[in-house]
Structures are given as structure tokens and as C-alpha cells.
Amino acid sequence: MSTPILRKWQELAIVDLEKAWLQGSSARPLIAACPGSGKTLFACHAMRRQFTLGSVEQGLIVVPTVNIKGQWGKQVGQFGFKVHYDADNESLRWRRDRGQEVEYHVIAITYAQLLKDPELFSEWMLRNRKTLLIADEVHHTTEEEYRQFGAALNKCAEVAERTLALSGTPFRSNGEPICMCESVEDYDDDGRKVRRVLPTYNYSYSEAIRDEACRPVEFVKVMGKADVIYRSMATGETWEKCVDLANKNKTDRLGVLLDPDGEFMEACCLSALKCLAELRKADRRAAMLVVAKDKDHGDRLGKLLKRMALNSPALPSMKIEQIYNDTPGAHAAIERLDRDDTDIVITVRMVSEGVDVKRFRVGLYATPYLTEMFFRQFVGRFVRWQSSLGKAQSARVIIPGHIALLGFAKSIELMVDAAYIAEDGGDGQPPGEEKNEILNVKTTGKEASVIYRGREEMDLQLGELFFQKHPVLRAHLPMALAIAAAREAQAGSGDLFPVMEFDEAWSSKNDGLVNRIVARMRQNGDGDDELYRKVNNRANRAVGISRKDRMTPVDILRKRHEFLRRWFIAICKNEPFTEHEK
Numbered sequence: 001m002s003t004p005i006l007r008k009w010q011e012l013a014i015v016d017l018e019k020a021w022l023q024g025s026s027a028r029p030l031i032a033a034c035p036g037s038g039k040t041l042f043a044c045h046a047m048r049r050q051f052t053l054g055s056v057e058q059g060l061i062v063v064p065t066v067n068i069k070g071q072w073g074k075q076v077g078q079f080g081f082k083v084h085y086d087a088d089n090e091s092l093r094w095r096r097d098r099g100q101e102v103e104y105h106v107i108a109i110t111y112a113q114l115l116k117d118p119e120l121f122s123e124w125m126l127r128n129r130k131t132l133l134i135a136d137e138v139h140h141t142t143e144e145e146y147r148q149f150g151a152a153l154n155k156c157a158e159v160a161e162r163t164l165a166l167s168g169t170p171f172r173s174n175g176e177p178i179c180m181c182e183s184v185e186d187y188d189d190d191g192r193k194v195r196r197v198l199p200t201y202n203y204s205y206s207e208a209i210r211d212e213a214c215r216p217v218e219f220v221k222v223m224g225k226a227d228v229i230y231r232s233m234a235t236g237e238t239w240e241k242c243v244d245l246a247n248k249n250k251t252d253r254l255g256v257l258l259d260p261d262g263e264f265m266e267a268c269c270l271s272a273l274k275c276l277a278e279l280r281k282a283d284r285r286a287a288m289l290v291v292a293k294d295k296d297h298g299d300r301l302g303k304l305l306k307r308m309a310l311n312s313p314a315l316p317s318m319k320i321e322q323i324y325n326d327t328p329g330a331h332a333a334i335e336r337l338d339r340d341d342t343d344i345v346i347t348v349r350m351v352s353e354g355v356d357v358k359r360f361r362v363g364l365y366a367t368p369y370l371t372e373m374f375f376r377q378f379v380g381r382f383v384r385w386q387s388s389l390g391k392a393q394s395a396r397v398i399i400p401g402h403i404a405l406l407g408f409a410k411s412i413e414l415m416v417d418a419a420y421i422a423e424d425g426g427d428g429q430p431p432g433e434e435k436n437e438i439l440n441v442k443t444t445g446k447e448a449s450v451i452y453r454g455r456e457e458m459d460l461q462l463g464e465l466f467f468q469k470h471p472v473l474r475a476h477l478p479m480a481l482a483i484a485a486a487r488e489a490q491a492g493s494g495d496l497f498p499v500m501e502f503d504e505a506w507s508s509k510n511d512g513l514v515n516r517i518v519a520r521m522r523q524n525g526d527g528d529d530e531l532y533r534k535v536n537n538r539a540n541r542a543v544g545i546s547r548k549d550r551m552t553p554v555d556i557l558r559k560r561h562e563f564l565r566r567w568f569i570a571i572c573k574n575e576p577f578t579e580h581e582k
Contacts, residue, residue: 009211013201016201021162027163031201032203034205035384047076058107059081061106063110082104101128111149111152131161135164138153214383215384217379217383219412220271220275221401221406223401226264255293279362280314286361287337289347290347291367306318322347338356358384361395362382364397379412506561509561513565516568543556
């Protein structure tokens with residue numbers, strides 16, 4: 001059976017992977033590649049080469065969910081392997097107890113299945129036959145609630161002939177060693193100790209966009225506020241609080257804004273439906289994925305979306321499907337999504353990662369989770385390239401304008417090649433506030449702007465005028481670029497794709513590191529009033545510029561940031577710092 005041709009990054013990654021394996025059983029290779037770029041196909045090629053060379057006799061693939069097991073099984077089967085992706089532990093134990101070997105080349109199991117009986121796999125399957133152990137989405141082993149998965153996986157890794165860790169998300173931990181991955185201790189931008197993974201090969205989101213392996217995502221920000229009345233469950237005292245996203249308060253709870261009966265959620269849903277209608281003009285099968293905070297919330301969102309769609313001439317009837325963990329036939333329903341005619345899918349965490357539904361082009365983030373990992377996993381559902389749509393294709397994700405989510409959105413292009421592992425925060429809820437009862441909440445909301453590749457544009461009407469003048473570009477060109485092009489045309493340049501001359505995110509990162517360096521120097525007794533100027537001047541000299549301003553190219557800002565980061569780490573470690581890396 002013929003197999004798909006490898007992309008260039010996959011060919012290069014296999015070379016680096018096999019070099020790592022030559023180091024012996026102590027090698028712990030990690031391939032870090034953004035969602036949708038082809039990690040499964042890559043791993044299947046690598047596994048087939050190991051079978052051909054006689055280096056392994058068996059493959060064991062460990063994945064997060066049942067649906068991902070099925071995807072692996074189908075992909076592995078294309079390579080001529082005899083594969084089983086629905087084996088249960090009881091069936092495997094039956095064969096073990098009777099001295100029988102597994103009659104398949106490759107077995108796919110879930111992390112939960114491994115956790116139930118780690119010795120079944122480590123002491124029977126892997127110890128008796130030379131095995132390639134593949135851990136898909138290995139960042140699951142570092143999350144607090146899944147740390148036991150890592151312990152079980154490590155048992156298998158210790159006896160496996162070869163190991164391969166895969167991840168599309170820069171996963172985070174509290175500084176502990178990372179399961180099946182090489183890592184080093186480091187410091188993040190805030191001076192906290194972290195573990196930094198050392199990928200064997202790294203394929204970034206920006207590279208995937210250039211290679212047409214992934215499509216760009218455009219973020220639509222919705223601003224609003226909520227007036228909440230609380231009552232203390234302990235004292236019975238009541239009080240009012242205003243949660244206003246414009247105040248950029250990281251500790252504000254997002255959940256109070258997500259009430260489907262409030263104006264804010266209506267504004268979010270309206271933005272999502274408008275985006276879907278827009279994209280449908282060029283892609284009739286474009287679909288929307290909504291992530292809700294729980295099943296009841298999802299049901300109410302479904303009713304709201306249905307009612308709003310009925311009032312929209314562009315979307316007269318919507319087929320909405322809700323899929324949850326306890327939904328009968330949930331896994332089969334997910335597998336059908338790429339082929340059926342469902343318009344909107346509402347879930348909680350069922351479709352958070354690993355599900356390849358290419359027609360998902362609109363996302364609505366309606367959950368209070370304010371962790372960067374979950375946000376990136378959700379965004380990864382919309383980046384998958386569709387060859388049938390041609391070169392001009394993008395996706396849109398509607399997000400509440402919470403400062404945490406805005407930060408994640410503005411840095412999304414760096415989501416793979418940023419190799420830091422730090423402790424995740426919670427959902428942004430102030431300590432103890434969950435002990436208070438919400439008596440009443442009133443929200444307001446409005447669509448404020450779009451964010452595309454770090455650039456924020458606010459004049460949506462200007463973008464709409466551009467599309468009216470250039471209808472052939474509608475649903476192909478991201479709104480932010482349409483606004484920028486219209487603005488340039490108004491200025492007389494006529495340039496369709498104006499140069500992004502300034503990167504606010506990287507400039508802010510530079511400034512933040514300067515502030516931390518100065519603060520640490522003052523803690524060490526340096527009271528010079530010129531510290532800010534001296535630190536900035538030294539950083540400028542290091543990258544060959546006289547000053548940092550709004551015309552500084554982004555590649556220079558990145559180099560300057562790396563110089564400041566190394567300087568800050570040296571100060572934290574109380575070590576001398578030189579201009580150049582050793």
C-alpha cells in the first residue's frame with residue numbers, strides 16, 4: 001500500500017531522530033511540531049524504518065483519548081502494519097497468563113489504560129520484545145492531574161528499546177524532570193525556576209504556515225463587563241462587584257461573563273455566527289467549534305446560537321450537535337464530523353486536541369479556563385490546512401477580551417518554538433471566591449477588534465468596506481490584513497499587504513526584561529539612577545543598534561530579548577555575564 005510523501009521538515013526530523021537513537025537506550029528524543037503539521041505521519045515513517053532495520057519488533061503507542069487511538073490505527077495501517085487500536089487490558093492479560101505473544105505489530109492504548117496496569121505493558125509487552133514506545137501529546141504526563149501518567153510511562157520507557165515523545169504544545173510543569181524528554185533547569189522572564197525542554201527537532205507554527213502545512217488563525221476580541229451581586233456562604237453578607245475586561249485585571253473571573261442570557265455572550269455568539277457566514281461564502285462546509293464550561297452551559301449556548309441563527313438571513317438553519325463525555329456514541333460522532341454536514345459543534349473538552357476536523361474554521365472560546373496550554377490546544381483545532389481551499393485560507397477564533405487570553409493570542413505564533421516549561425496558573429479565580437454565591441449577574445459586551453499575528457486592528461467597518469470593494473478576497477484574506485490594506489489605500493500607498501513595521505509583543509517583552517534586570521541589580525545594591533539607560537544601551541550595542549524604537553525589526557527585537565534573558569539568568573545565578581554566549 002502506498003504511503004503519503006514526507007514534507008521537508010519530516011525528512012529532516014527523521015535524520016535527527018535516528019542520530020539520537022544511535023546514542024543508545026538513554027536517548028529521550030522529543031519531536032515538537034505544531035498541531036496539524038503531520039506528527040502522526042512522521043512517527044509512522046520513523047517506526048517503519050526501525051522495523052525494516054530490525055531495530056524493533058513491536059510498537060506501543062500511548063495517546064490521550066479513544067478517538068486519537070483510532071486515528072493512529074488508521075494511519076499506521078496505511079504503512080502495512082498489523083495494528084490493533086481497540087485492545088483492552090483484560091484481553092492482553094489473558095494472553096500474558098497463557099504465555100501467548102501479541103499477534104499484532106503495533107498496539108495503541110490510552111494513558112488511562114496504561115495507568116490501570118503499567119506492569120502489564122512494561123514487564124510483559126516491552127521487556128519480552130524490542131519495542132518502540134511512542135508517547136503522543138506527552139505534555140499530558142506533566143499536568144498536575146495527570147502526573148501519575150508520567151510515572152507509568154517512565155516504567156515503560158526504562159525497558160523500551162526505543163522511545164519517541166511527540167507534542168504540539170509547549171507543555172508546563174512545576175520544575176520537575178519531564179517524562180521521556182531531555183530538559184534543563186532555566187529561568188523564565190519573571191525570574192522563576194523552570195524546566196526547559198530540549199527538542200530533538202522543533203517545527204514552529206510560523207514555519208508550518210510558510211510550508212502550507214497549517215493555516216493562520218485570526219482572533220476576534222470581544223470586550224465587555226459584568227455587574228455581579230455576591231453573597232458570602234459563610235456570613236450571608238452581600239456585595240456588588242464589576243468585572244470590566246477593559247481594566248485588564250488578571251485576577252478577574254471570566255466565568256461571570258459567560259452567562260448565555262447576558263449581552264456579553266450574545267455579542268460573542270453574534271461575532272462567531274458572522275465569521276461563519278463570512279467564511280461560508282467561499283467554503284460552504286466551514287464549521288464552528290464551541291468550547292463551553294460544562295454540559296448545562298453548552299446546552300444553553302446551543303439554544304442561544306440556534307435562536308440567533310434563525311434570525312440571520314445568511315444562516316437560516318443551523319445543525320448544532322453537542323458532544324460530551326457521556327453522550328451516547330460520542331467517539332463515533334467525533335469521527336463523523338469531517339464528513340457530515342454539522343454546522344456547529346459544542347463540547348467541553350472532548351475535542352480539545354488530536355482531532356483532525358479540517359472544516360473547523362471558526363472557534364468560540366466560551367470557557368473560564370485561563371491556562372495557556374488549554375488555549376493553545378483549542379486553537380490547534382483550527383490550523384489544519386485544506387488543499388482544496390487553495391493558498392488563501394485562514395480561521396477565526398472569537399475570544400473574550402481578558403488580558404490573559406489576549407496575551408496568549410498575541411504570542412500564538414511562538415507556541416511551539418517557545419521551549420519554556422513553567423507552572424500553569426488556574427482559571428484566574430481569586431482565592432476563596434468560589435465560596436461565595438452569585439445572586440445576580442448582568443453583562444454587556446461588544447466586538448472590539450481583531451488580532452492577527454500580533455497586530456490588533458479595531459476598525460472593523462473599514463475592513464468590511466475593503467471586502468465590498470474586493471469581494472473576491474472575502475473569506476480568504478484575514479480581517480486584520482483587510483483593515484490594514486484599506487488604511488494603506490486611504491493613505492495613498494495602495495499596498496495590499498503593508499509591512500508590519502513594529503511588533504508590540506516583542507517590544508514589551510524586551511521592556512519587561514529590562515525592568516526585571518534593573519530591579520534585580522537594585523536588590524544587589526546598585527543604586528545608580530542611570531540603570532535603565534545603561535541596561536538599554538548595553539542591549540542595543542549587543543545587537544548592533546543605537547536605540548530600540550517602533551522601527552526596530554522583529555528579528556532584532558528577538559535577538560535583543562535573548563541577550564537580556566541570558567543577562568537576567570546570570571544575575572539570578574550570581575554569575576559573571578559576557579556579551580557573547582560561550
